[in-house]
Amino acid sequence: xxxxxxxxxxxxxxxxxxxILRCVPISNxxxxxxxxxxxxxxxxxxxxxxxxxxxxxSEIFDDQFSVERPDGSNFTLKIRSTKLEDSAxxxxxxxxxxxxxxxxxxxxxxxxxx
Amino acid sequence: xxSVTQLDSHVSVSEGTPVLLRCNYSSSYSPSLxxxxxxxxxGLQLLLKYTSAATLVKGINGxxxxxxxxxxxxxxxxxxxxxxxxxxxxxxxxxxxGNTPLVFGKGTRLSVIA
Numbered sequence: 001x002x003x004x005x006x007x008x009x010x011x012x013x014x015x016x017x018x019x020i021l022r023c024v025p026i027s028n029x030x031x032x033x034x035x036x037x038x039x040x041x042x043x044x045x046x047x048x049x050x051x052x053x054x055x056x057x058s059e060i061f062d063d064q065f066s067v068e069r070p071d072g073s074n075f076t077l078k079i080r081s082t083k084l085e086d087s088a089x090x091x092x093x094x095x096x097x098x099x100x101x102x103x104x105x106x107x108x109x110x111x112x113x114x
Numbered sequence: 115x116x117s118v119t120q121l122d123s124h125v126s127v128s129e130g131t132p133v134l135l136r137c138n139y140s141s142s143y144s145p146s147l148x149x150x151x152x153x154x155x156x157g158l159q160l161l162l163k164y165t166s167a168a169t170l171v172k173g174i175n176g177x178x179x180x181x182x183x184x185x186x187x188x189x190x191x192x193x194x195x196x197x198x199x200x201x202x203x204x205x206x207x208x209x210x211x212g213n214t215p216l217v218f219g220k221g222t223r224l225s226v227i228a
């Protein structure tokens with residue numbers, strides 16, 4: 001069964017460093033998302049991406065964040081200058097319009113900022 | 115705007131007894147509703163979904179949920195808990211079209227006692 005994959009599974013970085021989280025969505029899906037889950041808290045929407053542009057973003061997704069689909073398969077989330085409060089689990093999801101109505105989630109990347 | 119309230123942060127049941135995880139929602143639109151499960155150090159797995167078809171929805175692993183518009187509820191049930199059901203459960207709402215961002219509840223941690 002097709003699945004969303006994410007790399008790395010765990011990333012440790014120092015405060016102020018740039019980090020790129022990578023996702024490979026399901027190949028025929030059209031919508032792509034990033035969500036995050038700070039330890040012990042609920043999952044929060046960050047950004048959605050469709051037709052090579054951001055379709056919606058939350059107030060969390062400020063100028064420090066950017067997304068890209070550089071080669072038609074990968075979908076990346078970049079954090080330019082990481083802060084301690086960026087430490088979280090980051091989930092990628094993808095969606096294909098149709099009767100399934102399901103966003104498929106990857107296993108997540110745990111980002112630890114020290 | 116959509117929101118979800120999960121009424122219990124932690125539920126503990128004995129193996130073989132029924133499970134009830136409560137969820138109330140608020141939505142400006144005709145909503146789609148989902149339950150996701152997250153096992154420790156794992157990603158998010160869809161248990162079941164309501165998308166305006168039958169109000170009683172059956173999911174994987176024996177779980178069910180009933181959409182009650184008059185009560186704005188979407189409670190998750192299972193007749194008999196199994197040890198492997200111990201996990202975090204998230205009630206999720208989105209606007210009716212499946213590509214819109216998912217809004218998660220804070221989660222309910224289910225413990226199953228032998």
